[in-house]
Amino acid sequence: MKILTMLGLVLLLTACQQDEAMDSTVVDSSRVLLTVDEKPITEQMVRVYLLNKGIQQPEETQINEAVEQLTEQQLLVNYAQKENLQLPLEQALSLQQLQQQTMAMYALKQYLADKTVTDAEIQSEYQRVIAEIKDTEYHVQHLLYKDEVDALSALDELASGTAFLDVQEKYLESHGNMSNVGDIGWVNIKQVPESFAKPLQQLQPGSYYQQPVISQFGAHVIYLADKRKSEPPSFEAVKAGIQRSLEDKKINRFKQLLRAKSDINTNP
Known part of the structure; x- marks a missing residue:
């Protein structure tokens, strides 16, 4: 819907001829409802106008209001063209970037349509993920630090005999604005x-990992409260999520390929 809405906005802007410098001309063969100084207001223009307002099944009054608003808009566009008014550079570039952004999103949509993720690919990824999860869930508590030195200090405190819950309580008092820290409940691998996988599989319930665990978020101190066997999620329950994940991977590879094939000069 987002792609359609953005594409619709560009179609509307182009159809109303708000910028004669557009790179391409939109061909609109839908029925002409009326003309304003020979400039058409079409059914498609009205439909797109309403879509941009989030109206997919408009009532007659909404259609009439849209026609009236498009008519007023075209009158102003005609006046601007007659007076040879030009958009300021910032607005002209904004319109150009909107068109390019919409085309880029549409290009990705078409690429995915040609490279559809198959049920076989989804099933294969499901089996791989299930094998990695190993039917185990972990009750995890962790402390996150930006600086590894702070994580080492916390580990020193634990090594001296301080209980993890006491270290965690003090940590939460001074890091109350952080989310997804402390007790994060039952999770799978x-x-x-990814850096949590090895420590969690090595730890016994009621123990902490004796080295900082580094991730893209910072340095973690990990405590395993408990672990248990669990039934993996059904294929149908996770199918949509796996499909999105595989699509993201295909898109990322596609972007990397485009970048590799292109001449990107950082010092033009």
């Missing part, structure tokens, strides 16, 4: 950063 795929729900935590």
Whole structure:
């Protein structure tokens, strides 16, 4: 819907001829409802106008209001063209960037349509993920630090005999604005950063990992409260999420390929 809405906005802007410097001309063969100084207001223009307002099944009054608003808009566009008014550079570039952004999103949509993720790919990824999860859930508590030195200090405190819950309580008092720290409940290996996998699989319940665990978020001190066997999610329950994940991977590879094939000069 987002792609359609953005594309619709560009179609509307182009159809109303708000910028004669557009790179391409939109061909609109839908029925002409009326003309304003020979400039058409079409059914498609009205439909797109309403879509941009989030109206997919308009009532007659909404259609009439849209026609009236488009008519007034075209009158102003005609006046601007007659007076040879030009958009300021910032607005002209904004319109150009909107058109390019919409085209880029549409290009990705078309690429995915040609490279559809198959059920076989989804099933294969499901089996791979299930194998990694190993039917185990972990009750994890962790402290996150930006600086590894702070994580080492916390580990020194634990090594001296201080209980993890006491260290965690003091940590939470001074890091109250942080989310996803402390007790994060029951998780599987795929729900935590990749660097958690080895420590969690090595730890016994009621123990902490004796080295900082580094992720893209910072340095973690990990405590395993408990672990248990669990039934993996059904294929149908996670199918949509796996499909999105595989689509993201295909898109990222596509972007990397485009970048590799292109001449990007940082010193033009």
